[in-house]
Amino acid sequence: MSHTVTIKTEIRDAAAVRAACQRLHLPAPVDGTYELFSSHATGLGVELPDWRYPAVCELSTGQVRYDNFKGRWGEQKHLDAFLQSYAVEKAKIEARRNGHQVTEAKLPNGSIKLTISVGGAA
Numbered sequence: 001m002s003h004t005v006t007i008k009t010e011i012r013d014a015a016a017v018r019a020a021c022q023r024l025h026l027p028a029p030v031d032g033t034y035e036l037f038s039s040h041a042t043g044l045g046v047e048l049p050d051w052r053y054p055a056v057c058e059l060s061t062g063q064v065r066y067d068n069f070k071g072r073w074g075e076q077k078h079l080d081a082f083l084q085s086y087a088v089e090k091a092k093i094e095a096r097r098n099g100h101q102v103t104e105a106k107l108p109n110g111s112i113k114l115t116i117s118v119g120g121a122a
Contacts, residue, residue, distance in 0.1 A: 009083050009086060009087045010062030010063075011057040011058075011059065011062055011063070011064055011083075011086060012059050012062050013059070013090055013093070014029075014044060014059060015093060016086055016089045016090040016093055017029050017044050017046065017057055017059075017086060019085075019089035019093070020082055020085035020086040020088075020089050021046060021082075023085045023088075023089065024081060024082060024085055026046065026047060026048065026049075026082075027047045029044040029045060029046045029057070030044070030045050031043070031044055031045075032045055034053070034054050034056050035053070036053050036056075036065065036066070036067040037053065037067045037069070037073075038067075039065075039067075041056035041058065041065035042056070042058065043056045043057045043058040043059060043065070044056070044057040044059065045057075046082060048074055048078040048079060048082060049075075049078050050074060050075070050078075051066075051068060051073060051074030051078065052067075052068075052069075052073035052074060053066065053067050053068075053073065053074075054066070055079055055082065064079070064083075066079065084112065088104070088112050088114065091114055091116075092104075092114065095114075095116045100116050100117060100118055101116070101117040102114055102115070102116050102117075103115045103117075
């Protein structure tokens with residue numbers, strides 16, 4: 001039986017943030033307070049490729065604070081890739097924590113398909 005799920009991503013798991021960064025070959029995220037253009041944000045700072053300011057994951061709220069000046073200081077596609085990777089890594093962590101087997105396939109349109117076998121059965 002197949003089920004399609006849509007996920008609204010909230011960033012709340014530091015291990016999944018680290019796994020997403022590793023998956024994308026980004027520097028490890030660092031906990032701290034970061035300067036954005038006209039404000040500050042505290043959380044796990046993620047350095048995205050060619051972004052002027054980091055994306056800051058506020059784990060307590062689930063929000064990501066960033067300033068890419070509508071793409072002038074960093075391409076949105078890099079943040080989108082990070083969010084997708086976070087969602088995949090978080091789903092895999094939770095599935096494995098519950099004793100399930102996970103397989104992953106990248107689709108031609110850039111989506112990622114996860115198949116979770118309940119109880120580890122294939």
